[in-house]
Amino acid sequence: MFAEHLAECRTLADQASDELDRLKTAPESERPGISAAVFTLLKQADDSLVSLQQMAKSVPAGERASLAKEEATLRQELKAKATELEEARRELLLGSSGGNTEKLFLAREERRKATAVTQSLQRSTNQLKDGNRMMAESEEVGVQALQELRKQREQILRAKDNTNGLGENMGEAERAVKELEKPACAMM
Secondary structure, three states, X not given: OHHHHHHHHHHHHHHHHHHHHHHHHOOOOOHHHHHHHHHHHHHHHHHHHHHHHHHHOOOOHHHHHHHHHHHHHHHHHHHHHHHHHHHHHHHHOOOOOOOOHHHOXXXXXXXXXXXXXXXXXXXXXXXXXXXXXXXXXXXXXXXXXXXXXXXXXXXXXXHHHHHHHHHHHHHHHHHHHHHHHOOOOOOO
């Protein structure tokens, strides 16, 4: 299975090399198409290397080392082809039609770094979303607390008014009791 992937990558690299040779001698009108075809072949080889890396994870450790060496050798060959394509584009003033070859054939560590950065950004985004959600919940709790405090203030003011009224009633009741307690004048 691994031999098939390696053979496929080598075949794609050979095809890309043949197309690069053809690119240098092709008429100017055909060069952009050939350049795009070379990029497509290199991209397919890169995809095949990525799947090879994924499959290599399930191989016993002894075989994994030899596969890693073959993969590294093939990756270097394909990087050289990608560099050659960029040089040919510059020489022939083709620009970057067909795609940028700088992102092809990245090593496992480079892919891991890119994945780690992406995951870190995703975690940060999630934390920001959580923070915004908590802020909205806190604001809602604060509004509810203010409403409850307003209700309690109204109750306290009503109780104070009732207490003042009660004090006045007590004063009148005391006067009435004193009047009743006064000795009655007897006329006899």
